Amino acid sequence: MRISIKIKFSIFLAALLLLTVFILSLLVLEGIKKNQQVEVEQYFAQQATTANVYFIQTIMAESNKVPQTFLASKGKEFAGQLELISGQSVVLYDQDGTIVNKDRSIITSDSIKKTLAFALNNKTAYLTDKDSLYYMTPLRTGNEQVGVVQFNYSLSKNLAFYNQIKQLFIYIGTGVFLLSFILAYFYFNSFASGIIRLNETVDRIREGHFATDTLARKDEIGELSEGIRVMSEQIMKTMRDKDQEREKLTLAVHKLSRLDKQQKEFIGNVTHEFKTPLTSIKAYIDLLEMYPDDEKLMETAKINIQSETRRLYEMVEKVLQLAALEKYDFEFSKEKVDVQQAIQLVLSSLKGKLDKFGIRLETDLTEAYVEADKDCMTIVLVNLMDNAIKYNKARGHIFVKNDLKDGQVIIEIADTGIGIPGEVVHKIFEPFYTVDRNRSRENGGAGLGLSLAKKYAETQGGSIALVSTDRAGTVFRISFPAYEPTKTRK
Incomplete structure (x- = not known):
């Protein structure tokens, strides 16, 4: 107090x-x-x-x-x-x-x-x-x-x-005390009042009110009052100049930042999304070179190469449309999406890559539906599955399952990969961040996969979380609101 x-x-x-x-x-x-x-x-x-x-x-x-x-x-x-x-x-x-x-x-x-x-x-x-x-x-x-x-x-x-x-001393002492106290009180009160006024002036300056008065005193307190007034005026002038410069600088930085961010996001998204279908096509071509007489592989490769080519073509069309409209965000078209079917389609498109690295796949899929943009859903699943393959161990294992719980469709993707160090777990969803840069360069990773997956999942009302990670592997969990027909009809 x-x-x-x-x-x-x-x-x-x-x-x-x-x-x-x-x-x-x-x-x-x-x-x-x-x-x-x-x-x-x-x-x-x-x-x-x-x-x-x-x-x-x-x-x-x-x-x-x-x-x-x-x-x-x-x-x-x-x-x-x-x-x-x-x-x-x-x-x-x-x-x-x-x-x-x-x-x-x-x-x-x-x-x-x-x-x-x-x-x-x-x-x-x-x-x-x-x-x-x-x-x-x-x-x-x-x-x-x-x-x-x-x-x-x-x-x-x-x-x-x-x-x-x-x-006699009591009476005289009391009288002397009272008289001395009254006289001294009024004398010292002038000093105290001056100090209190200076303190109030400082409080007003602290609150941003820089207009001050000067005490009419011809001593050090008067000089201090004049010094505070001059300082307040100088602060006010400096702040006005600073605010003007800051507004100009903020406006310029905002414009540059917005342009830079849009450019990076646009180029990064396009590059990353183009790379995924191209990687799948390249994997099937490599397998065909290794096994040219395998008719079953030829048929599977043909179907998946056509699918990835079509997906790549659609993305090129979207990019061209976005470029023409000077727009950098996809327009989403939500619909009822069969989660089990979406997962199987993604796994099928990545089968060539799985076989190339000798990775064993296990699934535990149940019937479930969500209301989301199908392309966004595919991007999320592809990015997580691609990372599970890319950062897995040779002849490793991937397990994919989905479930319906408390109005949410839960998808878990677990791998037996190299894991994520504990000290960088909080950075994995940052754009362009990669845990193992050497391995990312080897596999063509740009550090956008998890960032894009998180962004697209959240735009659909979902979320992505890292459940666990250690030397035995990593588990990611994707959550989307379950499809509700009654709510949709409304």
């Missing part, structure tokens, strides 16, 4: 101001807290010195100058005088940690006990508990500790002052 630059600016500005106010407040409040702590420590350090001096002076004035005995007998009075001098509540302990001047039940806190144990070890310690501070300092005569003096100090005034300053 895209976030607007205005929102990003606002969030960043708010975060920056909040961080600044927070850090400033934190530093000031922490300074106040440390200052209060230092003042309290200095104050009680002076009170501890005063207590020790007063203790020594009091003992020196007494006839009994033993500190332990003095604390036991007059410790309560000494603590009272010390409270008057310091102005603080005082608790006096002897060296055993026993309270001298107050009820012993006041020591209820484990924290106070731990702090007292620390102070009895001739060290100064203090404990802060909520709004009270307990300051404990050793009571000494010379270098000998005789007890502990505890000053009880209320921190309520310090806490009240700290909280007052804290509250």
Whole structure:
């Protein structure tokens, strides 16, 4: 999800101001807290010195100058005088940690006990508990500790002052934050608005709308806006020139491509279709030269040569008609075609070629009819059968069968030929593509057989597919819609 630059600016500005106010407040409040702590420590350090001096002076004035005995007998009075001098509540302990001047039940806190144990070890310690501070300092005569003096100090005034300053920072910080944010927002908003307008301009250019405005700014954003405007105008001019040239070039290429395609298709189709009957005629002539005394072969050859000659003559007539009409596609005449008979006629015309290469033919034909142009049907079958012979192995095998299934007449032609490599299977129906170029030249192939077969099959509503191919051979499947008398009468 895209976030607007205005929102990003606002969030960043708010975060920056909040961080600044927070850090400033934190530093000031922490300074106040440390200052209060230092003042309290200095104050009680002076009170501890005063207590020790007063203790020594009091003992020196007494006839009994033993500190332990003095604390036991007059410790309560000494603590009272010390409270008057310091102005603080005082608790006096002897060296055993026993309270001298107050009820012993006041020591209820484990924290106070731990702090007292620390102070009895001739060290100064203090404990802060909520709004009270307990300051404990050793009571000494010379270098000998005789007890502990505890000053009880209320921190309520310090806490009240700290909280007052804290509250003041909250109010002032909030006001400064809001004022700074508003002023900075309007300042940065002008930059954000300029960037957003530039982005909208770029989006319009991306969509093909090249008319742009210039921002009235005298900074880098204004210069960028002017640069985008100039660039947009140059792109618009370049695209107009490019479109004009492309239209001219497209028109020229289209004309040349159409002429070239028509010429190639015309020449390729004619050449390929002329070659097939000529090949059959040549095969029978070769057989007659090999077996001149075979009367049965002579009769078969005569019939098939006449048939192929007639077919060749008809094709020449069509070519001449197409040339005269400047037309490159055959006009189709659909009729009811007996598939079984059409297959047998094609196989009969190719028998000489089959015998020449010693290829064994097997068929499994059933009665079926399709509605198609008979010549187109013959072209499809001849091309596939011719390939099955051409690319078969010596003394190989061809199996042809047909079937009727789901309203489709299925014809399968399987051979035991050299197969088609897997990496070129997708190219076999392309015009002029041959799998084995050396063998194609040997047999006169131009790579148009499968392309023409596919084209003619599809013009009749059918299809051709490669079912399988490997070293054991190849299987092609032809499918045509079955003949439907009721539909035809309509």
